[in-house]
Amino acid sequence: MTSAHVRQPCKLLMALLAFSVMWPAGFGLLPPMPVAPVAAAIPGSNGRIAFASNRPSSGDPGDDSEIYTMAPNGSDIQQLTDNAALDFAPSWSPDGSRLVFVSTRNGGRQIFTMRADGAQQTNISNSAAIDIEPSWSPDGTKIAFVRLAGGFPAIYTMN
Secondary structure (H helix, E strand, O other), rough: OOOOOOOOOOOOHHHHHHHHHOOOOOOOOOOOOOOOOOOOEEOOOOOOOOEEEEEOOOOHHHHHHHOEEEEOOOOEEEOOOOOOOHHHEEEEEOOOOEEEEEEEOOOOOOOEEEEOOOOEEEOOOOOOOEEEEEEEOOOOOOOOEEEEEEEEEEEEEEO
16 A cells, blocks of 8 residues: 555444444354345446456356355346455446455455456455445545554545
């Protein structure tokens, strides 16, 4: 991460967001809940919809979540990630060439990027904190995300 800037959001709102995202599995009090395909990134400039699903694939029993893309009519589904970790919350770059997403493949919830075809999956947050809810800036030069550290969520940006 090359630079990070903390913005002080409404602490109550951010705490509620963090609580709703982290409670099922993040505190270890309940077993991990399956990820359902209920959220998707709006089509990028490439016209494809990105989404996370826990559907079984590639010999995977479906107990984790992977990132997929599809055409707006639901055809041409392509799996972009394939690992035993949770991959979720995809967001298209403004030009449709890259995705940013959250993955647990390195132990915690970290921010990753990849090309639109699934290549070059790279951890860009490399933090001991919990990083979630990534989104590209309109010009594609920064990624905003929520970091949960020290008991309080804060909004960060990185180049």
